Amino acid sequence: MTADAFDAFKQGLAAGGVAFEEVASNGLDPARVLRVNPEHWGQFAFEAKRRELRHAGLWADDGGGATFTIRALFEKQGRYLLAQADVEKGRPSLPSQSVHFPGADRLERHTRDLYGIVFTDHPDPRRWTRHQGWDDDEFPLRKDFPAAGFAHDRTPADHLYKFTAAHGSGVYEIPVGPIHAGVIEPGHFRFLAVGETVLNLEERLGYVHKGIEKIAEGRDADGLARLAARVSGDTTVGHAYAACVAMEKAAALAVPPRAVWLRAVMAERERVANHLGDIGAILNDVAFTFGFYQFSRLREQWQRASQSVFGHRFMMDRIVPGGVAVDIDQSQRQQMSADIHALRREMKTLMAIYDDAPSVEDRLVTTGHLDPTRARELGTLGYVARASGVDIDVRRDAPYPPYDRLAVKVPVYRYGDVAARLRVRAEEIAVSCELLEQLLERLPDGPVRASWRPPAAAEGLAIIEGWRGELMAYVRFDADGRIARYFPRDPSVFNWPALEHLIHDNIVPDFPVCNKSVNGSYSGSDL
Amino acid sequence: MLRILGKIQRIGVITEAAPTDLEPALTQIGARVKARVGELFAGSLAIRQVDAGSCNGCELEIQALANPYYGVERFGVHFVASPRHADMLLVTGPVSRHMEEALRRAYDCTPNPKLVLAVGECGATGGEFGVNYASCGAVANVIPVDGVVRGCPPTPLDLLRGILEAIDGAGVKPR
Known part of the structure; x- marks a missing residue:
């Protein structure tokens, strides 16, 4: 515009x-x-x-x-x-x-x-984030509501939520969750199915709502950065990045160039780690265990390198108000460059094997199809959008430093199936490798942290491209320089509804791979 | 297919390759886990993982236990889909109020004798979230806990060590 x-x-x-x-x-x-x-x-x-x-x-x-x-x-x-x-x-x-x-x-x-x-004219009157943790006349984010809430001995299960029902011969319901079979986050899925085919899927989230917005209030900047780093563990860099940029904008604080670039190094590393893990997990869900072991091997190597360079396998708490908490030396730079080179080679070999496996193709192509019109209508983000023809990426479209100095290629496919979402991830790994090389090569010298000065009664907004897509954070400071409002919007919020659509007419046993191909964050949505 | 075989051959068995200094510790801890699981659980420790409100950081590290670097199944440690099949619950927190009842039910469904290991700073203490209108805090605030694994998140090695300590200290009689 x-x-x-x-x-x-x-x-x-x-x-x-x-x-x-x-x-x-x-x-x-x-x-x-x-x-x-x-x-x-x-x-x-x-x-x-x-x-x-x-x-x-x-x-x-x-x-x-x-x-x-x-x-x-x-x-x-x-x-x-x-x-x-x-x-x-x-x-x-x-x-x-x-x-x-x-x-x-x-x-x-x-x-x-x-x-x-x-x-007033909202089409769905049902509650969403509230289950039975507080009463329907209590509103936790109002200032007169105490963060501790009101005494409850036990919170009962939320069994009164009315799911969409269907009647007719052969239609049956499958309730799944909140505790899922694998090592994943909790949420409830209600399937209506006929035979093996999914007629309708309804998501019911909110199980991991833990009061993030409320307990942000009254914190100082460091405290908010720590909380933001735990909005969604897999996006610890992304959320801390956005929260810190929002706070720095509110404080009109200039971050040293080296810190700005190191933040992008961490953000790209986070993208690569998660995409590697997701590709492996998608392949695991169609029983291509070779792929699972290979990609999880690469992910583990990548995380170990993050540990050795940044001191944490997820680089948690390394982005702080005013800059970054850790600097890198020449040998670490060289080590990272060597890792990128090796990863490129590995990706080439592995993707050639993937392209050569018709049994995998058979499971992924046309599975979980999300129509480009629907993808746009729902406002989907990141790889989910880009696999369905929506050509968006904040790093290119609204570039923030240091991306305003870099050319970001954006892979886009129109097929909208699981295979396309896997392909977009694989190509984004390549793009991130290129960006990392440039970031490391052109890394400015200088300090990595400016001293923080809390602003009074100011607000800030940050919009960055997290690994799942566009991620935003809004921060408002009160007159004493304490956080009065923090709202992180994870890209998952706009991608979860897509899963309800793309699962239509797929078979129930393909749900895990469809879900993994979207990989929404429960914690990042429930807050 | 040839490419797959070629790749497999070139990579080799990385679980024994000791690529970093973490490896010797893993091998030692793993051997002890395997021995104790052999004595106390007839060679197979079944774990049901429950995310009771975590940020998903702990889940990523628990998942990593299955990658070829750690491959915990070789030590007799299995993740199972039902609490009814489990010897141990591995619970991450903080326990959100909305997961409180689900966690209690998973606990009740786990047959006795059972072990509960609270994972991560949040599982152990409530961590960054503590107790609030939406969070019960530590896992021990909701169900009895036998051990904790600290760390934000704990590394796969920390997790394995925690599992070992829990089965060592649980007073389970050898079968």
Whole structure:
């Protein structure tokens, strides 16, 4: 969305009867901010949809005054737009945006469960994040709700949630979870099936909701970085990265160039590690154990290298406010370059073997097909989007340092099946290898951390490309320089609903491989 | 197929290759695990892993136990799909309130005598999350625990060591 397109959008809004005003956006850069009349919140989304903007997140904030602020992030062609509306606390309600953007459904239900804000024409009245952990008239993210909650002896199971039902000869239900058969996170899947074929899948998440947004409040910057690093363990670099950038923008703090580049080194390393693990796991789910062992071997080697260079197998807590907590020397740089060279060679051999295995192809091609139109409509992100023809990558479209100095290739396929999602990952490993080589070669000299100064009453927004896709963090500091609001939006939020669609007409035994090919984070969505 | 065989031959058996200084420790701990599992569990220790609210960092390291570097099955350690088949529950935390009842049920379904190992800082103490409106904190706040493995997340080697300590210290009588 160029400046012209933005103006055209504003004219469209005015013509559509939406009352709004543009407001200054200190710290919210690169987004431009529009304050919208809450009654026109739904109409705003309608206009955004019409102009082909993508919904990129929704959250609320309790500033302690008489109103709640609702915010929604939109994107088009790498330009971001933040809409915000204030609603009276006495009767907090406004129209829903998920009518126009189905991907926002769960974010609105999350906001309703945690703030008591009602989205009046929301198509799904059921709770989402709330199970039985607190009552339906309690709203944990309101400032008057204590972080400790109210006394409960035991939280009962959530057995009253109404799943979509189907009747008819031969239709049956399969409830799965929350505890799954493998070593994975908990969540519930309700299948309606006929014979072996999946008629409908409904996800029920929220099991690992552990109050991240609430316990962020009152923390200092270091404390928030530690918490962000644990939003989703597999994205520990990504979430810490986004949270720190958001805090630094709020504080208008310049991070030393070397730290900026080292952060990208860690982010690319995290991408490679997870893609290696995912490819191995996808192959394991179709019983190609050779592939599982080979890719998990590469992943283990990669993690051990992270341990030896950054002092942690996942590089957890290595991105800190103001910079990074660890510097690298010349020999470590050389070691990493040698590892990249070796990984490239291994990938070439292994992908040739993969391409040569018709029995694997038979299981992955056409399996779990996600139509490009649907992928776009849901606002899917990362490899899920890119395997279904959606050509997006923040590193290229809205480049933040150091990616503004690097050329990022973005692999895109249109087939939308498990094979395409595997292929995108494999090619992204190659792209990351190239980026890593450049990052290491051109790594600037100098310090790796600027001293942190807490800002007073300031806010910051960060949008980066995590390994799963576009990841955002919003941070607001109170007058004492403590965190008043933290909202991390993991890409999984927009990818989980895609799984419900791409599983249609697949056989139940292919669910694990379909799920793995999406690999949504439960923890990153439940918060 | 030839390429697969070629690749397999060139890689060799990496579990014995000792590529880093971690390996000797793994071999020693693994041998002790195998011996104790042999004595106390007739050669096979069945573990049911339960993620009761973790950030998934611990899960990644537990999964890594199955990669060819660690290959814990060779020490007689198996991960099973049902608590009813398990000798040990490996529980990561913090226990979210929404997982509290599921965890209790998994515990009740595990036949006696059973061992419970709380994994990670969060499983051991509540970690970064502690106790709040949505979190019960440490695993021990919800079910009885026999041992803990600290670390954020604990490495695969830490996990193996923790499993060994738990079966060593559990007072299980040799069969």
